[in-house]
Amino acid sequence: MTALDTWLAEQAATRQAAGLVRRLAPRGPAEGMLDLAGNDYLGLSGHPRVTAAAAEAASRWGAGATASRLVSGSLTLHEALERDLAAFTGRDDALAFSSGYLANLGVVTALADADTLIVSDAHVHASLVDACRLARGAVEVVPHSDVAAVESVLAARTQPRALVVVESIYSVLGDAAPLPELAAVCARHDATLLIDEAHGLGVAGPGGGGLAAELGPDLAERVVLTVTLSKALGAQGGAVLGPAAVVEHLVNTARPFIFDTALAPSSAAAAREALAVLRESPGLADATRVCAASLAAAADVPAPAAA
Secondary structure, three states, X not given: OOHHHHHHHHHHHHHHHHOXXXXXXXXXXXXXXXXXXXXXXXXXXXOHHHHHHHHHHHHHHOXXXXXXXXXXXXXXXXXXXXXXXXXXXXXXXXXEEOOHHHHHHHHHHHHOOOOEEEEEEOOOOHHHHHHHHHOOOEEEEEOOOOHHHHHHHHHHOOOOEEEEEEEOEOOOOXXXXXXXXXXXXXXXXXXXXXXXXXXXXXXXXXXXXXXXXXOOHHHHOOEEEEEEOOOOOOOOOEEEEEOHHHHHHHHHHOHHXXXXXXXXXXXXXXXXXXXXXXXXXXXHHHHHHHHHHHHHHHOOOOOOOOO
């Protein structure tokens, strides 16, 4: 038995004893079933227009982008998707990644160098936790949605720049971040606010534009967003949205973007068509929140705070 085998056996035994073993449970198509465990919030993954767009893109462009964006993998499909995402969320520019996880890794590590303090909410997603660990800046983790704690850390910082990392809607508790208050604190202390809208895009804010859409233009100028294309839009991939200068910086410095094969054509086309459906039917977002509240009432449990 090798040293690796010994260590793996020890790790497996530890997980088993703690009741923390994870196992895959493959399923077939969810035909005739109501999936309450997935993230297809609006049911767009199987929408006829969305699946048709994916199939047409695969037929025309092939199964994959075949290269990174900076080689020959940057397609007009990507550009169109980025343009539509930016317009839908009210941002200047957007950059598509092959997953939401990589979008978070890319933006945090690219924006937070050794002269940047990262202030992270205690409840952020694992992708943001990993991004903070990989970034070169010092990291301060603050209690969940504690605006006063964020302000205290920012006021005491010695670094010239700061990046505050939060989610608009937190996946575990379903609560919404106090974005206006956080944005105001960031404005007072010249910090950038990074908002992960993975669980907000499509289901929160005006017409599903996300909670950050409710921030005024004076506060929004120092805000950067990340989104996933795999939840409300029912496809695959992620994106970073914000000022054009931020996107230009990411193209040149974000390693998960530079060295990764570009988002597959079918995923880009599916996400773009799902966005079009959502844009044409803004009531979908409200209907989803009504369904969430109704389901909570039927189950006799509190409705999520953000529902």
